[in-house]
Amino acid sequence: MTSPEIDALTQALARLPGLGPRSARRAVLHLMKKRETAMAPLLRALERVNEALAVCSICGNVDTTNPCGICADPRRDARLLCVVEEVSDLWALDRSHLFPGRFHVLGGRLSALEGVRPEDLAIDSLIARVAAGGIDEVVLAMNATLEGQTTAHYLAERLESYPIRLTQLAHGLPVGGELDYLDEGTLAQALRARRPVA
Amino acid sequence: MTSPEIDALTQALARLPGLGPRSARRAVLHLMKKRETAMAPLLRALERVNEALAVCSICGNVDTTNPCGICADPRRDARLLCVVEEVSDLWALDRSHLFPGRFHVLGGRLSALEGVRPEDLAIDSLIARVAAGGIDEVVLAMNATLEGQTTAHYLAERLESYPIRLTQLAHGLPVGGELDYLDEGTLAQALRARRPVA
Structure with missing residues (x-):
């Protein structure tokens, strides 16, 4: 019985990760009841991000500038490059504020099952960045999954x-x-990589 | 390290019920990666609802038309009126498709603690609707809380x-x-209202 406009908004919100039909309905109601304090800021923020949205042509990050804020930041150590599968991994590592270098987003992982081959990922552009020189260390920060580790091995060969x-x-x-x-896998890794007590 | 525009969008989403900072970040990333299929539909839906947003001057429902879709629907039984505390209650009851009548939203419940008095709720307009005639039954669909039941009692007195x-x-x-x-409260109610087995 809700209007088509409200249904469309509910459905658009329900497709976001972490939201379902029920929470989307609650969110829509919240937005409609708080037009000035919730609806208006969200609409404005969404318009701005949508206008400025850009994929960084250097590292593949999504941002509101190209090059992205990280690639354009002169305080970042350009000799240190961290390779990740997805933009979400880049964001997760960057939030930790522990990595002072730059990033390279592959856009996925090699997968025989899903038919993802090397040419489907941003690997050539990674090799080109490394070949251009100025990089001392490449950190392969793939996920600790079979496919992530397969991808890391492949990259290690290409970069050796x-x-x-x-x-x-x-x-x-x-x-x-x-x-x-x-x-058991984690336990095996932890045992194998055991270190002397400091 | 994310841009101010992205931070603003994350914060606006994080304030929605059911989302926190973490899920809001994931949602923003999803929107940015799926500009055409996620960002654009959400933006369009939000713009449309924001433009058309209206509070029904008859029942207090929020909708994209005034009177709302329910009050304007001639198939609804005008002799049957269901009084609820909040718009969310109206939506919940309406989703069940079990109630063929119309609604009246009080906009809250009487509360000594929160200083909510009868004149803070849409009670006068309820009395006016009933006094205008044409209504056979009023269903008091307050929450089964102390304040909800206090409100129901008050309304029963005003309507008797x-x-x-x-x-x-x-x-x-x-x-x-x-x-x-x-x-125990629920058990007591269930016992007190026990019915012969059919």
């Missing part, structure tokens, strides 16, 4: 002829992880 | 002089409810 340090994220116990609840 | 049938929603076991997990 360049004079760079090639590293990958450490595997082991997550902070707060309890042995009892961890899978 | 009119030639209408005054009813309220049944209280008892929710469908699928297990005795073991129900509060």
Whole structure:
């Protein structure tokens, strides 16, 4: 019985990750009841991001400028390059404020199952960045999944002829992880990479 | 490190019920990566609802027309009026497709604690609708809370002089409810309102 306009808004919101039909309806009602304090700011913010939306032609990040804020930031260490599968991984690492370098987004991972081949990912542009020189270290920050690690291996082969340090994220116990609840794969990695107590 | 525009959008989304900072970031990323299929439809839907947004001057529903779709629908039984606390209650009842009549939204509930008095709610307009005649039954569909029931009692007093049938929603076991997990209040209501087995 809600109007077609309201239905369309509910459906558009319900397709967002983390929202379903029920929470989308609650969100729409909230927006309609708080037109000035909720609807108007959201509409304005959405219009601005939509206008300025750009994919960084250097690293593949999505941002409101091209090059993106990270690639354009002179304080970032250009000799340090972190390769990730997805933009969401870039954002996650960047939020931690622990990585002072720049990024390269592959746009996915190699997958025989899903038919994702090297030419489907931003690998040539990665090689080109490395070949152009000025990069000392490439961190392969793929997910700790079979496909992520396959992709990392493939990249390691493609990059081995360049004079760079090639590293990958450490595997082991997550902070707060309890042995009892961890899978055998993680335990095996943590054991294999064990270090002397400082 | 994300741009001010992206931060503003994340914050606007994070204030919606059911979303937090983390899911709002994921939603923003989703919108930016799917500009045509996610961002554009959401923006368009939001613009349309924002333009047409109206509070129904008859019942208090929020909709994109005034009178709202329910009040304007000639198939609705005008002799049957359901009084609810909030627009969300109206939407919940309407979604069930079980109530063929019209609604009246109070805009809250009487509350000594929060200082909500009768004149803060749409009670005078309810009385006026009933006094205008043509209504056979008023269903008091307040929440089963202390304040909801206080409000129902108050409305029952105000409406008792009119030639209408005054009813309220049944209280008892929710469908699928297990005795073991129900509060004593619900159990007491269910016992008190027990019915002969058909």
